[in-house]
Each structure stands twice: as structure tokens, then as C-alpha cells.
Amino acid sequence: VGGELAAWKATDSRRMLAFSSVGQLGLMTLALASGQHLGIMAAVALAVHHLLVKSALFLLVDRTDGFQATWPVKVIFVLLVLSLAGIPPLPGFWAKLLLLQAWLQNGGVLAYVTLIVVLLTTVIEVMYLLRFAVMLKDSRPDPVDDRLSMLNRAIAIALGILLIPAMLLLQPLHEQISRMASQL
Secondary structure (H helix, E strand, O other): OHHHHHHHHOOOHHHHHHHHHHHHHHHHHHHHHOOOHHHHHHHHHHHHHHHHHHHHHHHHEOOOOOEOOOHHHHHHHHHHHHHHHOOOOOHHHHHHHHHHHHHHHHOHHHHHHHHHHHHHHHHHHHHHHHHHHHHHHHOOOOOOOOHHHHHHHHHHHHHHHOHHHHHHOHHHHHHHHHHHHHHO
């Protein structure tokens, strides 16, 4: 909750992304704390999703708190933000759904309190991510085409494109994550 509130309050994009990561770590901790196989699956799914999405978002944000926003970058950026917010059918939604299902298996008051906290923090997350996405409206392509910024954009686009097959291959991914959770 603290990470999501700090991200909501942040005024620069790098700080917002960093505090958002704290919030995501909280979700992973809640997933593990469920004590359920689904909870371990959720923690793995959240961790892998976060690794891909947040890495790409950090690569897209430059040191001047702006965006190197050509149209492909804008499309990938929106896709990444929507997945991080947990919008279906993107992979971020399924990771959060596993977390909620793990706690529903537990039942009891603590499970319902956890559900409410996760849903409220998701609303906070959506609010600051939408504010983040609005920044795209005023963005312009970076006039300096140095190799590092081009490489950053290429890596971010590749990571964003990975969300599409992940969305289409949810069943095999689900089975693989289940096997990983069993080993854990």
C-alpha cells in the first residue's frame, strides 16, 4: 500500500516506477503469504511479469523525465501500462487473478481484507498509470538518435511485444508456472 501511495504522489516518472516496484513486491509477498500453491504461482507470475514490463518502462523513460515517443514506442508503452495495471486479457491481469484466487482458497476474514487491499491498491495503481500515460500526449520523438537510446527503444519494444504471445499462450504458461511453483 505504501509503495502504491508513494508512486501516486511521485512527480517524476522514474520515481513513480520505482515506488510502483515496491508495490509490486508487496503483491508478491501477499501471494507467498497465502500459503497456497496458487499463491506461489501468483508470486512467480507477478515476478516474471514485473521483470519484463517494468524493465521496458524504465528503458522508455529518459533522464529528462520525458519519452522517446515515436508511434511504435507509444503503442508499446500503452500496452505495457495496461498490462501492469492488470487490464484483461493482458498477462498482468492473470497474475493478479491468481493472487486473488489463492486468498479466496484460504477463506476467512483475513482473506477478504487482503482482497480489499489488493483491489484498492490496484485502483490507486490505475490512477497513477493513467496519469503516466497522459504524458504521452505531449511527447515528441527524441531528436538525438544516439545508439544507446535506439538500443533502449529496441529492447523495450521487444519486451513489450513479448506480452502478445504470453497473452495467447496462457495455458502453457500456466502449466509451466504451476510446475515451477511445485518445485518451490
